[in-house]
Amino acid sequence: MTEPIITTPLRERAAQALGDRFLHEALDIATTKFITLRREAFGAFPDGDQLRDRARAIKEATLQRLDAHLETLVANVERLGGHVHFAATAEEARDIIVDIARRTGARMAVKSKSMATEEIHLNDALQAAGVTPVETDLGEYIIQLAHERPSHIIAPAIHKTKGQVAELFSRELKRPGLPADPEVLTKIAREELREKFLTADLGITGANFAVAETGTVVLVTNEGNGRMATSLPRVHVAVMGVEKVIPSMTDLAVFLAILAKSATGQKLSVYTTLVQGPRRPGELEGPDEFHLVLLDNGRIAQIAGTLRESLYCLRCGACLNVCPVYRQIGGHAYGYTYPGPIGILLTAMLNGPASVKDLSHASSLCGACADACPVRIDIPRMLIELRKEVGERRIAPWAERVVFKALAFVLARPALYGLAARLGRVAQRPFVRSGRIRTLPLFFGQWTRTRDLPPVARRTFQERWRDV
Amino acid sequence: MSDHRLTSEGGAPAPRRPPARTTKADFLTRIRQEMGKTRGLFSATASERPARPGQRLDLLRRELTERWPQTLERFRAEFERVAGVLHRVPTAADVPAALERICRAAAARRVVAWSADELGVAVAPALDAAGISVESMPGGGVSDTERGRLRAVIAEADLGVTGADLAVAETGTLVLISTAGRPRSTSLLPPCHVAIFDPTALVESLEQVGLALEAWHEGPAPPERGAVINFITGPSRTADIELTLTRGVHGPKEVHAIFVDGGLARHG
Numbered sequence: 001m002t003e004p005i006i007t008t009p010l011r012e013r014a015a016q017a018l019g020d021r022f023l024h025e026a027l028d029i030a031t032t033k034f035i036t037l038r039r040e041a042f043g044a045f046p047d048g049d050q051l052r053d054r055a056r057a058i059k060e061a062t063l064q065r066l067d068a069h070l071e072t073l074v075a076n077v078e079r080l081g082g083h084v085h086f087a088a089t090a091e092e093a094r095d096i097i098v099d100i101a102r103r104t105g106a107r108m109a110v111k112s113k114s115m116a117t118e119e120i121h122l123n124d125a126l127q128a129a130g131v132t133p134v135e136t137d138l139g140e141y142i143i144q145l146a147h148e149r150p151s152h153i154i155a156p157a158i159h160k161t162k163g164q165v166a167e168l169f170s171r172e173l174k175r176p177g178l179p180a181d182p183e184v185l186t187k188i189a190r191e192e193l194r195e196k197f198l199t200a201d202l203g204i205t206g207a208n209f210a211v212a213e214t215g216t217v218v219l220v221t222n223e224g225n226g227r228m229a230t231s232l233p234r235v236h237v238a239v240m241g242v243e244k245v246i247p248s249m250t251d252l253a254v255f256l257a258i259l260a261k262s263a264t265g266q267k268l269s270v271y272t273t274l275v276q277g278p279r280r281p282g283e284l285e286g287p288d289e290f291h292l293v294l295l296d297n298g299r300i301a302q303i304a305g306t307l308r309e310s311l312y313c314l315r316c317g318a319c320l321n322v323c324p325v326y327r328q329i330g331g332h333a334y335g336y337t338y339p340g341p342i343g344i345l346l347t348a349m350l351n352g353p354a355s356v357k358d359l360s361h362a363s364s365l366c367g368a369c370a371d372a373c374p375v376r377i378d379i380p381r382m383l384i385e386l387r388k389e390v391g392e393r394r395i396a397p398w399a400e401r402v403v404f405k406a407l408a409f410v411l412a413r414p415a416l417y418g419l420a421a422r423l424g425r426v427a428q429r430p431f432v433r434s435g436r437i438r439t440l441p442l443f444f445g446q447w448t449r450t451r452d453l454p455p456v457a458r459r460t461f462q463e464r465w466r467d468v
Numbered sequence: 469m470s471d472h473r474l475t476s477e478g479g480a481p482a483p484r485r486p487p488a489r490t491t492k493a494d495f496l497t498r499i500r501q502e503m504g505k506t507r508g509l510f511s512a513t514a515s516e517r518p519a520r521p522g523q524r525l526d527l528l529r530r531e532l533t534e535r536w537p538q539t540l541e542r543f544r545a546e547f548e549r550v551a552g553v554l555h556r557v558p559t560a561a562d563v564p565a566a567l568e569r570i571c572r573a574a575a576a577r578r579v580v581a582w583s584a585d586e587l588g589v590a591v592a593p594a595l596d597a598a599g600i601s602v603e604s605m606p607g608g609g610v611s612d613t614e615r616g617r618l619r620a621v622i623a624e625a626d627l628g629v630t631g632a633d634l635a636v637a638e639t640g641t642l643v644l645i646s647t648a649g650r651p652r653s654t655s656l657l658p659p660c661h662v663a664i665f666d667p668t669a670l671v672e673s674l675e676q677v678g679l680a681l682e683a684w685h686e687g688p689a690p691p692e693r694g695a696v697i698n699f700i701t702g703p704s705r706t707a708d709i710e711l712t713l714t715r716g717v718h719g720p721k722e723v724h725a726i727f728v729d730g731g732l733a734r735h736g
Contacts, residue, residue: 030711060512067499074492080695086495096489138717139708155708162710182712190717197718198623213517214685224656224704224719230696231652232619242499249685250515253678256699264707267546268639268674271719272699274681282608282648283694284618290695296490300498304505 010335010358017329023159027330030158034321037265038372045267051257056375058251059243059312063303069212069245070294076215080277082290090120090297090350097122097204097237098129100291104235106131106201110193112219112226113137114206115153115315116239116295119337119350122204133204134196136225138189145172151331151339153317154263159330193225203229203287207240208314209255210292211274213248217292219273220259222266230275236287238275241295243311255314262316262374298350306385310345312375319369319379325362334359341369341379345386353389357396360386399443414462424456521682528676529668536667539637540727543670546640550702551715552723559730563664564594566726567629571600574660574722576626583607583649587631587664588732602629608648608692619653628654628720631732632665634680635725638673641701642725645684646694655700661720663700666731 017023042048062069074084087093101109109131111117123133123144135144139156143149145168150156157165166180169188178184205226209218217238219226230236246252260266279286302308320326320340331339336355338346341363348356360383363369369379390396391404410416431437437453439445447453518524532539544554555566571579579602584590592602603621610618622628630650634643642663646652655661671677681697704719715721 026710033711054515057512058514060509061514064503064508064512067496067503070499071496084492086490086492088490088495088498092490136718137708138706142708155711157708158711160709162712165709182709182714185709186706186714186717193718194623214681222704223706223717227652227656227698228718231656247514248517249681250517250678252681253674254515257674266550266701268641268699268701270550270701270703270705272701274697274699276695276697278695280647280693280695282610282692283646284605284610284615284648284651285653286646286695294495296495296498300502303499303502305502308506309509 008335010333010362013333013335014329014362017333022161023330024328026158026161027327030152030155031321031327034155034264034317038262038318038321039265041261041265041267045257045261048258048261051254052374052376054254055258056312058246058254059375062246063243063308063311066242066245066303069247070242072212072247073210073215073245074294076212077217077277077290077292078215080215080290082215082277082292085291085293086296087120087293088296090295093120093239093293093295093297094122094125096293097239098125098131100235100237100289101126101129101131101202104201104289106235108132108134108196108200109202109204110134110136110196110200110225110229110233111140112203112205112221112229113140113156114204114239115337116206116241117204118150119297120239120295122239131202134193134200136193136196136229137221137223138186141189141193142168145169149332149337152320153315153331153339155317159332197225197228197232200229200233201235203231203233203236205229205236205238207238207244207292208259209252210240210245211247211249211252212245215276216249216252217275218252219275220256220269220271221273222264222270224271227271227273230273230287231285234287235289235291236275236278237291237293239293239295241297241299243299243313258374259314259316262314262318262372302349305349306389307345307349307382309377309382310342310349310379312377313342313346314374316374318372318374319377322368322372324364324366324368329362334362341383342373342377345379345382348386353386353393354395356386357390360390399446403444418460418462421456421460421462425458428455518679518682520686521679522686525679525683528671528679532670532672533667536670539670539672540667542637542672543635543640546637547702547725548640550640552640552702552725554725554727556727556729558728560589560728560732563589563726563728564591567591567662567664568595568598568600570660570662570724570726571595571598571627574627576658576660577601578621578625579603579627579629580622580625580654580658581605581629582631582651582654586647586649587629588666589664589728591629605649605651605654610648618651622651622653623657625658627660627662628656628658629662629664630655632663632669632725634671634677635665635669635727636671636674636677636699639701641677641699642723643677643680644698644700646696646698647692648694650694652694652696652698655698656719659716659720660722660724661700661703662724662726664726664728664732666728668731 142157162180278290632642706717
């Protein structure tokens with residue numbers, strides 16, 4: 001279970017984000033660019049739709065035999081000389097990794113970008129155990145130096161300007177006067193992090209996929225940090241949610257064909273690294289020990305739960321880029337590890353529906369996320385289910401529950417609905433201003449504070465229909 | 469949604485219990501319990517895996533040899549799109565000269581290379597004669613001290629020379645299997661990477677790569693097989709600062725490929 005990162009109400013966080021002009025502009029540029037690149041990538045790839053269907057079917061098929069696939073994966077990783085650990089909770093995952101670090105006498109860990117390790121808040125636990133965690137993805141490195149949190153699944157530092165990064169590097173790396181030039185700043189990061197890669201004892205990564213039949217952990221990166229972390233330190237720990245397992249290499253080829261296109265519009269990311277256990281005899285490099293941590297943390301309960309379909313997620317970030325809400329407020333305002341439409345579902349999965357009491361409404365249900373999703377996850381359907389659940393569990397405020405109950409009662413009875421429309425036409429008179437209802441009295445005002453309401457028409461459709 | 473995850477664990481962390489770790493049996497039992505409650509969202513099957521992938525791959529390769537020039541041109545287009553530089557030479561004997569030109573242009577003086585057996589061509593003598601020092605990686609039987617030294621040599625090198633097991637036209641990707649004599653970091657630590665390959669490495673699509681991966685894992689792995697297979701699609705890149713594309717963040721800034729029309733000496 002993960003705790004919220006920010007504890008202010010969503011309304012305040014959203015308002016703060018909306019007031020941040022740079023954030024707004026950065027989000028707009030970044031998300032527009034990602035959308036265009038993704039569209040171009042799939043536009044030039046006629047098999048895209050068919051492969052998305054196949055990828056979705058593979059995910060569903062894998063879940064239907066998840067126990068068998070995980071057993072195969074475990075057996076193969078062990079056959080290759082790796083160790084497999086089972087973590088029911090975030091706490092257990094942290095304990096397992098800290099124990100490995102302690103037992104191997106690790107002082108420093110280089111990390112390749114991993115949402116799973118963000119989710120379990122691994123860095124704090126490592127720090128507390130005397131192991132220095134170093135994020136090595138450039139975006140994550142910036143975020144770590146600034147003591148912040150990632151704002152986008154695949155572009156963690158899109159909320160920072162190059163000027164801010166230059167200032168940050170100058171101060172934190174004691175290299176005063178660095179120019180606001182991405183080329184120079186990237187070179188500085190290369191130098192700093194190369195030193196860390198060559199001296200770290202522990203490499204910690206996530207996993208984009210794990211191929212059961214061959215015991216292979218697959219890492220996809222553009223920078224090469226995943227390769228460094230799995231080749232140079234003497235111990236490698238990979239952390240993955242149980243849903244990342246796929247049956248075969250044939251399946252892997254399907255996912256590779258759609259993942260990068262969805263994430264960044266590349267045909268393939270620069271590096272796809274297939275890791276099969278520790279260093280083999282005769283190899284020059286590679287770790288002496290390989291550990292795979294399989295993480296539940298709320299996932300297993302969803303195999304038969306409302307959120308089952310979100311277990312298909314590849315963490316590509318495509319749904320963030322197209323979401324009108326994400327594009328306005330950015331990742332931080334969501335307040336948890338996973339932002340955006342899929343992030344709301346994952347937050348509910350990890351922390352229970354109460355955690356998304358407000359967040360489940362941070363969507364216009366426009367469906368752009370489902371259209372963009374490479375495995376066609378029906379995010380809007382699950383958001384509606386979550387809203388329902390939040391209502392049924394009496395997590396929502398009583399007023400909201402009463403109003404929606406009343407509405408449901410009226411909507412189900414045509415005569416009553418007609419009467420309500422006629423009454424509404426009279427009652428709304430004082431509130432209609434130039435064709436819109438802009439404010440409502442009492443607690444109804446909550447609704448109109450951020451929304452306009454269309455008034456009841458002079459003649460409703462039903463009334464006109466009767467005359468036809 | 470099931471009930472056991474609904475209570476919040478907020479506030480101070482609970483006092484540390486002696487860790488009663490979840491076992492594999494516990495874990496799988498939990499999964500089976502949940503699986504027992506549902507038949508899934510729709511009926512679905514994973515990919516059908518090819519029977520006898522090794523044979524299929526041989527067959528495919530024979531087919532591909534008939535049209536490799538077209539495949540090479542597609543590879544070139546995609547490789548260049550991801551900022552790779554393709555050099556084409558008629559025979560293996562022309563490789564050292566092409567490599568020397570790349571070294572000169574990159575101002576590379578210290579070169580590390582896969583063993584000549586693994587490359588299918590000897591490059592060290594010619595480069596050494598041209599004043600460029602080449603350290604060729606040993607085929608195996610390396611002591612721990614020697615391992616440490618070689619790692620430092622690779623980390624200090626200006627340029628790394630490798631082969632490629634596959635060159636994928638659809639994406640401009642080079643696929644490299646690591647083994648003894650083919651260290652992974654040769655294509656990672658030096659700022660410039662040069663891969664040498666011939667028509668036998670060319671495949672058209674990721675789907676064909678899937679077949680090759682199945683074939684490579686058919687039956688027990690050969691004893692010399694390393695623990696990593698890398699797909700490399702152009703130079704290392706990032707766009708993490710204001711989405712400005714920057715190359716060479718951790719891996720090489722330059723990636724070259726030398727294509728040998730007449731073929732390399734087959735190893736293994």
